[in-house]
Amino acid sequence: MSASRKTAATTAAAPSGDGPVVVDNIQLAKQAPLGVKIVRHFKRYGALWLMSLPAMCFIALFAYVPMYGLRLAFYNYNPREGLMGGTFAGFKYFNQFFKSGMFTNILGNTLRISLWTLVMGFICPIILALLINQIGSTKIKSFVQTVTYLPHFISTVVIVTMINIFLSPNTGMIGRLFPGKNLLADADLFTPLYWITEVWQHVGWNCIIYLAALSSVDLALYEAAKIDGAGRLQLIRYVDIPTILPTVGILLIMNMGNVLNVGFEKVFLMQNSMNLSASEVISTYTYRIGILGNQFSYATAIGLFNTLVNFFFLVLANIISKKASDTSIF
Incomplete structure (x- = not known):
């Protein structure tokens, strides 16, 4: 020994x-007793716990404490009695939402916009990262990265303003191609306009994590593949894609948790009376019902339904990914 x-x-x-x-x-x-274990643990990791304390307090205050407000979904809210008051209503507001004439239309709009944005916003950054990784010149690669991720820092209000200017009939850069037609007033075009502009704005930023994963590839693999006669497409297929697959799996699971989460600000700013039939989603409907209509319990029930559906898809995607590729987040 x-x-x-x-x-x-x-x-x-x-x-x-x-x-x-x-x-x-x-x-x-x-x-050892539990108390001794806890003391030993904090003696060893106390500095890390202290450094993480502000973030944990922030999350607890702004993410977990407001969850008590979910109580409103099951009670008839009375402003005079506050959150603690009101009579128990059970699933009254859930049934009201499911039986309302808006349920099918709103859920359909939300799924259509969200799935298009999720799929295209997930595939395009991967393709862009693979293409940028094939650029040999460091200066050109940096220039392309900078140009593609700069739109991410433009505010939503400015983006929607740019969309209105470009699509303006007869005067807009794109609107001139369709004289006499207001593209934003066409309900059938709302979904493609939303996800195309969403992908354009965030594709460069979202590809950064894939570029970081690709930077860990051993250069000897590229050299060995080139010696074997591999071209650029073969390098992408047999070297790059297997490298980023674990990252792709994790990000896909996390994105599945936002299936019904369509950005409120952009949809709300792009809405008008002409495209409302295709642009009304759960987030904007909740705002109209809860804030503008003062139906707080009803709006809370709709929001809780949205959250539960997202949680279901997150767990389902995690289970499928774990069985298929042994990649999971929990």
Whole structure:
């Protein structure tokens, strides 16, 4: 036994008298009382806990404390009695939403816009990252990255203003191609206009994480593949794509948790009386019902339904990914 091993072990008498028994300090630590374990843990990781404390307090205050307001979904809210008051209503507001004439239209709009944005906003950054990674010149690669991710920092209000200017009939850069037709007033065009502009704005920023994963590829793999006669497409297929697959799996699981989460600000700003039939989604309907209509319990029930559906898709995607590729977030 080495000297380090001897210092990490304790000799105790065997009950049968057959000789000494070596007991590791690790085993002794596991047998220690809970209070002792906690003290030891904080002595060792106290600095890390202290550094994480502000973030945990922020999350607790703004993410978990407001969850108490979900109580409104099951109670008839009375402003005079506050959150603690009101009579129990059960699933009254959920049934009201499911039986309303707006349910099918709103859910359909939300799914259509969200799925198009999710699919195209997930595929395009991967393609862009693979293409940028094939650029040999460092200066050109940096220039392309900068140009593609700069739109991410433009505010939503400015983006929608640009959309209105470009699509303006007869005067807009794109609107001139369709004289006499207001593209934003066409309900059938609202979904493609939304996800195309959404992908354009965020594709460069979202591809950064894939470029970071590609930067970890051993250059010897590229050299070996080139010696074997591999072209650019073969390099992408057999070297780049297998490298980013774990990252793709994790991001896909996380994105599935936002299936019904369509950005409120952009949809609301792009809405008008002509395209409302295709642009009314759960988030904007909740705003109209809850804030403008003062139906707080009804709006809370709709929001809770939205959250539960997202949670279901998140868990389902995690289970499928874990069984298919052994990649999961929990």
